[in-house]
Amino acid sequence: MNIKRLTESLSVSEQISHRDMSKIAEMGFKTIINNRPDREVPFQPRSKTLAAHAKNAGIAYLDLPVISGQMTPKNVEDFTTIYAQAHRPILAFCRTGTRSANLWARANPDALSPEEISRIGQQAGYTL
Template structure:
């Protein structure tokens, strides 16, 4: 995982930039229990892995996986509420990702789950 820039907020939550299916086993080995994908499919073009493929790899690695696509330029109040509920209800530690990690971090801060 040293090649993945993981930013830990605390013992229960971290963010990362775009992840791929092959990263899921390494996340599980690093101790993460859940993954939230905040990046809409297709946002990064055809090179971006599909959520369904990441989910399949996450579940194979024993991780909980949730797909919550959020438009980073127009985060809505319901996006924040849903994200906060996911972070609180999923087994931790939880790792959320998007294109750069910023959107997931902003959702976490806005949800007041610091």
């Protein structure tokens, strides 16, 4: 698990597994947002399974699937709503973390400048 902190409130990661939930809880995350649709690839952990393990670890789990390369304005709007209501800190994940980082950048819930978003992305290894 390779977690990259974007802000105090949000970090992103590649695909997580049910075995990661205890570690995620120990790291202090209060909410997980899954930005990956089920069955994107064979043998990918199902959202339902991850949600059950997150609940057992005391972490809120929200499912906001975004099809890779097909992010919609509705996806951005939904992320904005979820982000505003979620307990922090938040861990958002997808296949590599890029989709989650771009979703955050497009939503811009912290009202950052484009330059600041770009800098944060570059520091985390993403082009936003």
